[in-house]
Amino acid sequence: MQHRFGTLNSGAYNFFGLDQAVLRLSFEYGLTDRLALGVGRSSQEKTFDGFVKYKALRQSTGTHAMPVSLTLLATSALTSLKFAEPERTDKTRLTYTYQALIARKFSSSLSVQLMPTLVHRNFVDTKRDQNDVYALGAAVRQKLTKRLALTADYFYLLPGSTADAMRNALGVGVDIETGGHVFQLHFTNAQGMQESLFVPRTTGNFFDGDIYFGFNVSRAFTVKSR
Numbered sequence: 001m002q003h004r005f006g007t008l009n010s011g012a013y014n015f016f017g018l019d020q021a022v023l024r025l026s027f028e029y030g031l032t033d034r035l036a037l038g039v040g041r042s043s044q045e046k047t048f049d050g051f052v053k054y055k056a057l058r059q060s061t062g063t064h065a066m067p068v069s070l071t072l073l074a075t076s077a078l079t080s081l082k083f084a085e086p087e088r089t090d091k092t093r094l095t096y097t098y099q100a101l102i103a104r105k106f107s108s109s110l111s112v113q114l115m116p117t118l119v120h121r122n123f124v125d126t127k128r129d130q131n132d133v134y135a136l137g138a139a140v141r142q143k144l145t146k147r148l149a150l151t152a153d154y155f156y157l158l159p160g161s162t163a164d165a166m167r168n169a170l171g172v173g174v175d176i177e178t179g180g181h182v183f184q185l186h187f188t189n190a191q192g193m194q195e196s197l198f199v200p201r202t203t204g205n206f207f208d209g210d211i212y213f214g215f216n217v218s219r220a221f222t223v224k225s226r
Contacts, residue, residue, distance in 0.1 A: 001025055002193045002216045009209035024193045042193055049194050051075040059105060071101040077196040092123035095196035109143035119200050133200040134158040149175040155199055162200050169202040184216040
């Protein structure tokens, strides 16, 4: 479950963003220890999404050492907002995202990940807008204790009309692990929670106070013991 509020600088009238909350519910199921499927739904633009994730490489040491892990992620998002233009078809509702998640654990406490990303939008507002948006993401996680970690992530939009009009997504946060749940508290300049929203459509300036507070709650269940 993911929550994202409005900007902190929206003022007391909007209770500093709490009145502008959006919510996303998602479910992920691991078919194998390498392959997982998931679905989700966000209140922002009434967006449904589905994804498939495959771990192609695992970081390892020894004879067949592998310095990094590689996970391939493909996501499809569909907005169910009512169209103002009756001539638009349902095909224009779709956005696709493809990512290669390249991660390395440098120690028991420090992990770094690079995320080359392609977002393809079937519909854009103007001819100047790009259907294909390329970005390079980076994330870092530093554990402070067994149950507490600091996180940060950043998506750099490659040069183009989208990069000229939008801003790079930036977020910092804290992960808190309890007995069965993980709580993630974060501050970011992007309100969207799916890649199709926050990668190509972030407008907030983090350093001008356009900061959204949010939190995620996740829980892992074992359906079948191995």
